[in-house]
Amino acid sequence: MLLYERLAGSLRGQIARGALRAGERLPSIRQLALGHGLSAATAVQACLQLEREGLVVARPRSGYYVRAAVPPPPAAKPPRRRVPGAVNNPALQEVLDMLARSDVLPLHSATPSPALLPQAALTAALSRSLRHHPAAVLDYAPPQGLPALRRQIARRYAQLGAAVSPDEIVITAGAMEGISLALRTLAEPGDVVLVETPTYHGILQAVAALRLKVLEVPNLPGQGIDVARLDQLLQQNRVRAAVLVPNFNNPLGSVTGDAAKQALLASCARHGTVVIEDDVYGDLAWSGERPSPLRRWDTRGNLISCGSFSKSLSPGLRLGWIAAGAWTDALVRAKYFSTVGAASLPQLAMAEYLQKHDLERHLRRLRRALADNAQRLHEAISRHWPAGTRASEPRGGLSLWLQLPEGGDGQMLFEAALEQGIGTSPGVLFSSRGDYGDCLRLSCGMPWDARLEQALKKLGQLAARQLA
Ligand SMILES: Cc1ncc(COP(=O)(O)O)c(C=O)c1O
Known part of the structure; x- marks a missing residue:
């Protein structure tokens, strides 16, 4: 195959796959030549070939553009590979x-x-952060997260009656990352993890992806986690961790009462099972009476609490946290080796939003x-x-x-x-x-x-x- 034909083939493929779309300009002749190690004359020949085929049009002194009517991308998707261990529905x-x-x-x-989100206030905070902190926006944030945001989260816990220090908070890309990091830190493949049934499918996926075994404890409509059954299961099995959503379980929406929360914490501590609390919905009590996070009742330090702004302020900013207690150093390391740190801009903007606005x-x-x-x-x-x-x-x-x-x-x-x-x-x-x-x-x-x-x-x- 001649050199220009090879380049034309590559461009044709990009157009067919949608990487270059109708109306978009092809890279310049100079860019094509440099990028592919060809002469400018060869790059011109490739573009002329595509023009003859009707795939691109030349615009004088501007370049070559993908024609509006391009062949549709191939309909068949590549076959999907089964991911071993994942829940394969x-x-x-x-x-x-x-x-x-x-x-x-x-x-x-x-x-x-x-x-339903405070769009104007959040976008203003984002643009102010860009304007006032351009260097910080473009730099890595510390692996643990920005202190200003960690302070705001600790204050929020204090309002809920839970003593959390900013020093034990790790900022994550949503609660989901927090749960995955906590599981990865606590458990080894083959360990048993307790979850509710029904529960959020993301939790099931995270557990399966880490090759952990699942044990299910019922969550009962209108009642929450069946603590008596939980205690029984922990007696009968060696369970490394329990990932629980005591406040407005997804999908049931049930809340586990305060007495049951205290009982489940006691039972887990007795049996050496670390509790991973997922409290993403706690702020969404429709009556305004916010149920307590488990953290409020924790007296034994046997708890890792995960939360997020996804359900109240913005899922797209991908901001969550872990209040990690004794596991803080391990989780900061886990976060560092996962993504180095959470993105700087959302953290700066969220810290500013929480400082300036009335979240309640x-x-x-x-x-x-x-x-x-x-x-x-x-x-x-x-x-x-x-x-x-x-x-x-x-x-x-x-x-x-x-x-x-x-x-x-x-x-x-x-x-x-x-x-x-x-x-x-x-x-x-x-x-x-x-x-x-x-x-x-x-x-x-x-x-x-x-x-x-x-x-x-x-x-x-x-x-x-x-x-x-
Ligand atoms: C119970 C539960 N936990 C975690 C998540 C994911 O939250 P985030 O966007 O903070 O990762 C969801 C999302 O639906 C959820 O229902």
């Missing part, structure tokens, strides 16, 4: 794919709609909106869904958990809904054993509108059709 990949799609109504996503005021508004959304969802479900559909009655968080009447199949409903452009999360994702096949989780993070009403109606029709 095909629906999980579809849920992950949905996160990248803007044409799906995001009822699958347990995040507040951007319309924003939370009051957000909680009211979520409670209202949940109420509307309930009403629409009772209007449009088959009789016998059961819906959870959470008092906080971002999720509604639905159980279909006898014969209903959550995964089939999920597939049918996706074909109609409606995202949902099938129940099977929330168990390591494939339980909850007749369940579905919906998000209450989107303000009510006609589109949602239509979507709920459509979902009800699909559910009814399935049962028929």
Whole structure:
């Protein structure tokens, strides 16, 4: 193959794969020649070849541009490799794919709609940070995180009655990274980890990815973690760690009461099981009565607390934390070897936002909106869904958990809904054993509108059709 043909082939491939898109300029002749170690004449020849094929057009004194009508990218996706040890439900990949799609109504996503976030205040904090701290923005932040942000998080714990020092806080890319780092630090492949059932599928994935074994303790609607069962399981098994979501468990929305929280901490300490608390939803108590983090009741130092701003301020800034206690040094090291440190700009901006703004005021508004959304969802479900559909009655968080009447199949409903452009999360994702096949989780993070009403109606029709 001649040199110019090879270069033309490379550019053709980039156009076909969408790396170079319609209307975009090709690299200049000089860049092409330098980049590929060719002469300028050869680069020109390659561009002329693509022009003859109708893939690019020349614009005088500007360069070559990809033509508007280009062949569509290949339809078939490359085959997917099975990831050993991961929870291999095909629906999980579809849920992950949905996160990248803007044409799906995001009822699958347990995040507040951007319309409910303090956009103006956060973007102002971001641009002020850029203007005032350009060098810090472009530099690594310390592996443990910026002291100003760690101080703000420690203050928030103090407001909740929990004594946390800024020195034991490690800033992470969301709570999910905190949980993964904590598990990696505490457990070795083959160790047993206790989780709730049902629980957030991200936790199940993190546990599976580290080749840890899962033990499930029931979380009961309206009651929270079954502490008696937890104690029994810890007696019968050597369990290294327990990853628990005591406040507004995802997907049930249930809260574990204060007495049960204290009992579970005592039981875990007795059996040598370290508790990893995931409190991402604690601030979203719709009544405003925030349930305590486990940290408030911890007297034994047997706890690692993970939290995040994803559910209250911004999932996209990817900011979470670990209050790591005795494991602080180990977790700072783990963070360093994972990503060196959290990104500087979001940390600077979040610290400024928390210093200058009244978080409680924003939370009051957000909680009211979520409670209202949940109420509307309930009403629409009772209007449009088959009789016998059961819906959870959470008092906080971002999720509604639905159980279909006898014969209903959550995964089939999920597939049918996706074909109609409606995202949902099938129940099977929330168990390591494939339980909850007749369940579905919906998000209450989107303000009510006609589109949602239509979507709920459509979902009800699909559910009814399935049962028929
Ligand atoms: C219980 C639970 N923990 C953690 C996360 C992830 O949070 P983050 O965005 O802070 O990583 C989620 C997200 O849905 C969740 O439901």
